[in-house]
Amino acid sequence: MAGQDAPGRRLELLIARLLNLGALASVTLLAIGVVLMALAGRSPLEPADQSLDLAMIPADILALRPEGFLWLGLIVVLATPASRVAASVIGFAAQRDRTMTLVSAGVLAVIAVGIALSVGQS
Amino acid sequence: MIAALVMMGGGVAAGTFGSLLGLGGGLLIVPLLTFGFNLSIREAVAISLVCVIVTSSASAGVFLQRRVANLRLGMTLEFFTALGALVGGLIAFTLSDRILAGLFALLLVYVAISMIRRREPAKRTDVSPALAPPTPPGIPPAEASEELAAAVPPIVDDLAVGAAVEERPAERGQVVRPTVLDRLSTPDYRVRNVGPGVAGSLAAGVTSALLGVGGGIIKVPVMNLLMGVPLRVATATSNLMIGVTASAGAIVYLLRGGIDPLVAGPTAVGVFVGASIGSRIAHRVDVRVLRALFVVVLLYTAIQMALRAMGPG
Numbered sequence: 001m002a003g004q005d006a007p008g009r010r011l012e013l014l015i016a017r018l019l020n021l022g023a024l025a026s027v028t029l030l031a032i033g034v035v036l037m038a039l040a041g042r043s044p045l046e047p048a049d050q051s052l053d054l055a056m057i058p059a060d061i062l063a064l065r066p067e068g069f070l071w072l073g074l075i076v077v078l079a080t081p082a083s084r085v086a087a088s089v090i091g092f093a094a095q096r097d098r099t100m101t102l103v104s105a106g107v108l109a110v111i112a113v114g115i116a117l118s119v120g121q122s
Numbered sequence: 123m124i125a126a127l128v129m130m131g132g133g134v135a136a137g138t139f140g141s142l143l144g145l146g147g148g149l150l151i152v153p154l155l156t157f158g159f160n161l162s163i164r165e166a167v168a169i170s171l172v173c174v175i176v177t178s179s180a181s182a183g184v185f186l187q188r189r190v191a192n193l194r195l196g197m198t199l200e201f202f203t204a205l206g207a208l209v210g211g212l213i214a215f216t217l218s219d220r221i222l223a224g225l226f227a228l229l230l231v232y233v234a235i236s237m238i239r240r241r242e243p244a245k246r247t248d249v250s251p252a253l254a255p256p257t258p259p260g261i262p263p264a265e266a267s268e269e270l271a272a273a274v275p276p277i278v279d280d281l282a283v284g285a286a287v288e289e290r291p292a293e294r295g296q297v298v299r300p301t302v303l304d305r306l307s308t309p310d311y312r313v314r315n316v317g318p319g320v321a322g323s324l325a326a327g328v329t330s331a332l333l334g335v336g337g338g339i340i341k342v343p344v345m346n347l348l349m350g351v352p353l354r355v356a357t358a359t360s361n362l363m364i365g366v367t368a369s370a371g372a373i374v375y376l377l378r379g380g381i382d383p384l385v386a387g388p389t390a391v392g393v394f395v396g397a398s399i400g401s402r403i404a405h406r407v408d409v410r411v412l413r414a415l416f417v418v419v420l421l422y423t424a425i426q427m428a429l430r431a432m433g434p435g
Contacts, residue, residue, distance in 0.1 A: 012186045012193055019183035019365070023176060027394050033387045034126065043125045044384040045159065051379045070383035077172055077390070078372055080179045081365030088197055099305065103198050107366060110204040114370055117212065118377035 011091035015084050022080030029073030036066035082111050125159070126388045132158060133173070133392020134399070141400025142407055143416055147173045147393045148335035149233060152226060153423045155385070156430075163222040164214055165382060168375035170334030171368045172386050173393040178336060178364040180394070185358035192355055195306045195313060195345075196362040199323040203337060203367040206327020211374030214332050224431035226333050230424035233339065234417045311352055318348040323363075331371025336364035 037044070052071060060068025085107045092100040136150035148170040155166035185191040214222070306313040322344030326337030338360040345356035375381050 008193075009189075012189070015193070016183040016186035019179045019186070023180035023183070023394075026176060026179075027391060030387045031391050033383070034130065034391055037126055037384065037387065038123055041123055042384060043123065044129055044382070044388055045125045046384070048382050048384045050382050052376060066387070067383055070387045073390075074172060074376065074381060074383060074386055077175050077179075078369045078376060081175060081369040085197075085366060088193070099302070100194060100197065103201055107197065107201045107204055110201065110208055111366075111370055111373065114204075114208040114211065114373050115377065117208075118374045121378060 007091075007095045011088065011095070014091065015087055018084055018087055019080060022076060022083065026073050026076040026080065029069050029076060033066045033069035033073055036064060036069060040066060042066060082108070085111070126384075129155075129159065129385065130388040130392035133389040134396035135392075137173075137177070137393035137396020137398075138400040138403075139396075139412070139416065140393075141397040142404055142409060142412055143237075145233070145416075147177060147397070148333070149230065149420070151389060151393065152334050153427070155389070156223075157423075157426060159385070161385070163219050163226065164375075164380060165385070167214065167222070167332070167334030168372065168380045169382070169386050169389050171331070171372040171375065172381065173390045174330075174334070174336045174368045175365050175372065176390050176394050177397045178361055178368065180397075182358075182362040182365060185361055190355060190358035191362045192306070192308065192313075192351070192359045193362070195351065196359045198302075198306060198316075199319055199341070199345075199359075200363040200366045202320050202323035203327035203330070203341070203363055204370040206324040206329075207331040207337075207367050207370035208327075208374065210328035210331030211371040213328070214371075214375075215378060215380075217332075220431045220433070222332065223427045227424045227427035227431060229329070229333055229335070229339075230420050230427065234420040234424065236339075237413055237417050237420070311355070312350060314350045315348050318344055322348070327367050327370070330364075330367050331374070336360075337367050338364060 049067075057068050057071050061072065062068075085104055088104040089101060089108060092104055132154045133147075133151070136147050136154055139145070140147045140150055148167075151170040151173055152163065152166040155161040155169060156163055161169075182191065186193065302316065303313050306316075322340050326340040326344075329335060329340060330337035338357075341360040341363065342353070342356045345351040345359065346353045349356075351359065372381070
């Protein structure tokens, strides 16, 4: 039965904490980016570079440029559900629940395929 | 500067109304960004997906803590919603703005009709915590309270606690291995009909990535009506799934240069704040009046979207 055993409950609580933390972190990063946008007089309607450049993010953050915080916030937003699935794979494997481990790994695989296809086409 | 404040204010309004009405922000954010800020439908859909993930992550955590969401069921179905979202995200880049506008208009009409048909849920005093209304304090109920959940007859919601699990006979000395459905069920209810759940999840995923919504509009009725999942659990489980569903689609947009960070930031922060406000004031607002007003707004927006679909390409 779903979620009734102690390890299952622990996994649910771990995932809950992960989701709460991810939401809080992402909104905080995005909010910092918005404040920096306001301070720099940047408008969301101005043409912006929409291509993600991971290498630029640390430099942008150190220079307090809004793009650095906004991109990092967006990455945390999108990574939070995936990290929840990754935690599920580990959690179900620890419970020796082979079926749910495979299902969770399958979800991760779909996300990975999406990343691979998108990188290939971009 | 002013544009960022207006965008954030729009996000707050969309988040608040969405939260009060049990709707996802996507239905409001896409028209807001397309008509208010002249973004293309595809750009608006990408931003909407980001907002949907933020609100879903915040509320799904609370649903899990309260043991309302069914993690195993959600994980199983979201394999198919993620697959659908991946396909939808790739298709979205091949469709014109006019076609996307037309599809969005159809979605708005569908939601408006469903809201008209919506019934007020009967007050219950004898439900277990797992079946009690999932209303996390200070957290948006996000997409799933949901759009159309209450358009569904409350048959399954009225399952007697503990009476839904069927006993399966076993021969003497024979070990009965749990089936997939056994693994997805709980002592409070028994899950049935995985097939329609798979089909509904695929459709929800495609819809989510194409139109920037969470897909709960499809998942909740399928889980509730066809799979035997109580409405409140279906709502919370759908909410849990929305994060993975929307992120599978949003990743495609992100990596193909479809998300503008300067637009996403103010909008997502606004929606998050609005959804939190909505969940705090929900008990003080007469939602029936708001819902009637909202149906008018939905239909008006549907007409505008239809005109955009028929306009010059």
